Amino acid sequence: MRFFHVICICALLASLSACAVSGASAGAQVSPQPQTYLENKGSDTIVNLALAWAEKYQELHPEVRISVTGGGSGTGITALINNTVDIANASRKIKAEEIEEARKKGIEPVEFTIARDAIAVIVHPGNPVERLTLQQISAIYTGEINNWSELGGEDRPIVRLSRETNSGTHVYFLEEVIRLGDKADKTIFSADTLLLPSSEGIIAEVSSNPNAIGYDGLGYITSHVKMLAVAGKNSQEYTLPSIESVNAGTYPISRDLYMYTNGQPKGIIQEYLDWIHSSEAQEIVRELGFVPILETSD
Amino acid sequence: MESKHPLEFLITWFIRLTGYSSIFFVVLILFFLVSEGLPALSEVSLDTLFSTRWYPIESYYGILPLILGSLVVTIGAMLIAVPFGIGTAVYLSEVARPMVREILKPLVEILAGLPSVMLGFLGIQVVSPFLREFLDLPTGLTAFAGSLLLGGIAIPTIVSIAEDAMNNVPQSYRQGALALGATRWQTMWGVTFPAARSGIITAIMLGLGRAIGETMTVMMVTGNAPIMPNSIRALFMPIRTMTATIASEMGEVAAGSIHYHVLFFIGIVLFLLALIVNITASWVSMRKQTHKERVLS
Numbered sequence: 165m166r167f168f169h170v171i172c173i174c175a176l177l178a179s180l181s182a183c184a185v186s187g188a189s190a191g192a193q194v195s196p197q198p199q200t201y202l203e204n205k206g207s208d209t210i211v212n213l214a215l216a217w218a219e220k221y222q223e224l225h226p227e228v229r230i231s232v233t234g235g236g237s238g239t240g241i242t243a244l245i246n247n248t249v250d251i252a253n254a255s256r257k258i259k260a261e262e263i264e265e266a267r268k269k270g271i272e273p274v275e276f277t278i279a280r281d282a283i284a285v286i287v288h289p290g291n292p293v294e295r296l297t298l299q300q301i302s303a304i305y306t307g308e309i310n311n312w313s314e315l316g317g318e319d320r321p322i323v324r325l326s327r328e329t330n331s332g333t334h335v336y337f338l339e340e341v342i343r344l345g346d347k348a349d350k351t352i353f354s355a356d357t358l359l360l361p362s363s364e365g366i367i368a369e370v371s372s373n374p375n376a377i378g379y380d381g382l383g384y385i386t387s388h389v390k391m392l393a394v395a396g397k398n399s400q401e402y403t404l405p406s407i408e409s410v411n412a413g414t415y416p417i418s419r420d421l422y423m424y425t426n427g428q429p430k431g432i433i434q435e436y437l438d439w440i441h442s443s444e445a446q447e448i449v450r451e452l453g454f455v456p457i458l459e460t461s462d
Numbered sequence: 463m464e465s466k467h468p469l470e471f472l473i474t475w476f477i478r479l480t481g482y483s484s485i486f487f488v489v490l491i492l493f494f495l496v497s498e499g500l501p502a503l504s505e506v507s508l509d510t511l512f513s514t515r516w517y518p519i520e521s522y523y524g525i526l527p528l529i530l531g532s533l534v535v536t537i538g539a540m541l542i543a544v545p546f547g548i549g550t551a552v553y554l555s556e557v558a559r560p561m562v563r564e565i566l567k568p569l570v571e572i573l574a575g576l577p578s579v580m581l582g583f584l585g586i587q588v589v590s591p592f593l594r595e596f597l598d599l600p601t602g603l604t605a606f607a608g609s610l611l612l613g614g615i616a617i618p619t620i621v622s623i624a625e626d627a628m629n630n631v632p633q634s635y636r637q638g639a640l641a642l643g644a645t646r647w648q649t650m651w652g653v654t655f656p657a658a659r660s661g662i663i664t665a666i667m668l669g670l671g672r673a674i675g676e677t678m679t680v681m682m683v684t685g686n687a688p689i690m691p692n693s694i695r696a697l698f699m700p701i702r703t704m705t706a707t708i709a710s711e712m713g714e715v716a717a718g719s720i721h722y723h724v725l726f727f728i729g730i731v732l733f734l735l736a737l738i739v740n741i742t743a744s745w746v747s748m749r750k751q752t753h754k755e756r757v758l759s
Contacts, residue, residue: 238714245716265716321600328686329519330714352517355527358603358685358700361710365586365682372591375600 200432202230206240206253207332208363209281209381210421214253216448217440224439228432237332244424245271250433252424255281255332255381273424278440280455282382282405282418283333283341286367286389288374293317295393295402298416302342304377307354312375324357325366325378334359336419337379344397379417382406383453410455418455495733499726506724516688516702518711518721525728527688531605531701532735534691535680538609539616539673544666546613547620551665554621555628556650567625574618581611582682590683597698603685605701611679616669623668627661628654660747667743671736674705681706704728 204214211234218230240252245266258273266273285301287293293315296304303309305324313319327334343349360366366378371388378389382405385391393402396416409415429437439445446456502511506523513524550570554563589610590602597606631654639649655662685700686707708725715722 236714242714242716262716323601328710329517330711335519350520352520352522355515356687356689356700358601358687359702359710360603360686361681368586369590369601369603373594373601 200228202228202251202433202436203243203249204230204251204253205233205235205243205249207237207255207421208234208327209237209255209331209333209383210253210278212383213279213421213449213452213454216452217445220445220448221436221439228436230436236328236330237335238330241273241424244273244426245269247271247426250425251436254422254424255419256335257422258424272427274426274428276423276425276437276440277420277457278423278437279421279446279449279457280410280418281421282410282415282455283337283379284382284385284391284405285377285379285394285417286370286385286391287377288370288372289388289390290374291317291390293392295395297395298341298344298397301394302344302351305337305342305353305357306351307356318374320375322377323369323373323375324354325369325376326353326357326359327363327366327380328359328361333379333381337417340419341379341417382410382455385453407450407455420457421454492733495726495729499723499728499730502720502723502727505720511724511727514690516707518715518724521720523720523724524688525704525724525731527690528702528704528707528728529731530691530696531684531688532674532703532705532732534605534696534701535608535612535684535703536670536674538605538697539612540666540670542609542613543616543620543669543673547617547665547669548624548662550617550621551624551628551662552650552655554625556646556654567622570618570621573614574622576615578615578676578679579682581614582679585611585679585683599698601685601700603683603700604698605684605691606697608680608684608701608703609697611683612673612676615676615679616673619672620665620669623665624658624662627658627665630661631657663747664743667739670739674735674739675732677705677709681709686710704732708732 204218211232214232218232222228222230237254237256240249240254241258241262243249244252245262247269252273258275263273285296291312293312296315300309300315304315304322305326309315310322311319312322326337329335338353339345339347342353343351358369360369363380363384366380367384367386367389370376370378371386391404393404394416395402399416401414403409403414403416405415405417410418423437423440425433425437428434441457449456502523510523512526513522514526515522515524516527554566554570558566585607586603590604590607592602593599593604593607593610594602635653635657636649639653640646644652680703684703684706686702687700688702688707689696689699691697691699691701708728711721712725715725
């Protein structure tokens with residue numbers, strides 16, 4: 165028993181000294197100037213993209229540390245208003261009330277478009293339905309259509325899946341799909357719509373449940389679910405979501421993604437945002453399944 | 463009896479302070495809840511507040527489906543946890559051989575320490591797909607999935623406390639019963655169980671408290687759809703609980719908005735429910751105490 169204790173203590177000491185050594189060498193590698201920390205928070209749609217950017221940027225600029233967290237667009241903007249983050253990510257435009265709220269606290273939100281996203285409507289791979297119009301999707305989510313057989317599918321009940329109400333994707337889907345872009349329309353989701361707390365939760369349920377229909381950002385779609393071709397409000401042309409169809413403007417459910425800062429960014433925040441608009445960073449956008457913003461020059 | 467030693471004086475005061483501080487904190491929490499939650503009553507009419515639709519981003523603030531959702535999940539959980547929990551406790555304290563008991567009791571206690579998010583993960587990956595196929599439901603993300611997992615969370619609490627309570631019944635009670643010719647079964651249900659009743663009720667109430675306040679698991683497996691439960695079938699449909707609503711929406715709301723106040727109002731409702739559970743527990747156990755004493759005297 166005593167022997168065992170000695171071994172334990174030795175192991176502990178060894179690991180401690182190893183830590184100290186590695187800490188020292190890490191300290192020696194970075195440039196002597198103090199590290200700059202950036203807090204980046206918000207949209208769950210953007211979080212993977214923001215993480216990939218942050219990792220790449222930290223590789224190029226070891227003196228900068230960027231911490232990225234999700235939580236939803238509303239969460240990010242609230243954090244910006246409370247001045248606890250440097251950059252807020254949002255998959256929707258900031259609301260007028262939020263700008264007002266921010267100004268009351270002396271915060272001036274400035275908007276940057278950083279990428280585009282298409283929202284794919286997804287079903288189980290075994291579902292025979294291949295395509296829907298926006299009107300049909302709207303009718304499904306408002307509770308008018310309740311069985312897949314009404315859409316040419318099997319005789320199965322439709323289980324509607326959505327993100328939680330704090331998600332920018334939820335708000336976008338409500339305004340552009342359920343209400344078909346009509347501002348005066350006050351239709352809302354059917355009460356039996358399942359509100360799942362994460363994008364992964366939606367993919368997990370759709371990939372295992374043949375009754376389910378869901379929607380998610382293009383970047384989250386895996387091969388375990390099937391994307392549907394969608395026809396716009398006034399068109400009979402069904403399009404699958406892809407980088408090409410979004411940039412060509414033929415896929416009807418796509419939107420811009422934003423970052424917000426407090427006032428015109430200066431110093432390191434500005435450098436980071438400039439880098440995000442570079443072709444190197446936009447290549448990461450493409451790799452993650454989002455749509456790069458086209459350079460205005462070409 | 464007055465203590466002369468200064469250290470003893472200090473220690474007494476320290477202990478007294480820690481005792482009072484818990485009361486102090488509860489009062490503070492209550493004050494905070496009430497001051498943030500009561501404005502909801504003036505901002506939203508009672509008709510709206512107790513209507514049946516919850517969709518806060520469009521100013522539908524009906525909390526009735528949330529309250530009923532919490533109740534359905536909790537009642538379902540207790541229907542599972544009480545028989546299993548009490549059964550396990552009786553087995554451990556009255557039937558199991560000492561060796562088996564030495565192994566099982568720590569295992570149950572490990573179960574109690576399982577993080578609820580892990581159970582939620584298990585729920586998404588295993589329980590809900592299984593329920594959908596086995597019961598032929600449209601989706602497995604239902605109140606019943608939540609009840610099953612919450613039952614799992616409440617069982618260790620119930621077992622642990624109920625078993626302690628039964629162990630505390632003096633051995634002489636059992637010996638007396640057996641000597642009078644009672645069978646082992648009669649001794650168990652007729653003597654030991656009633657003698658430990660107040661402890662067992664405390665166990666159930668603590669388990670109930672754990673189930674009603676549980677958030678993470680429920681948020682992951684119940685589907686969070688604010689449907690009004692209207693029949694026994696509601697147990698097999700998605701549901702939205704009060705705790706999941708607060709957890710998923712509090713991060714996003716602007717401080718001081720109507721939505722914010724309504725979320726705190728839901729907090730008050732939860733607080734009141736917990737209070738009712740606790741008061742009932744102590745009332746029941748106290749009443750049994752006097753009854754038992756009367757019989758024994």
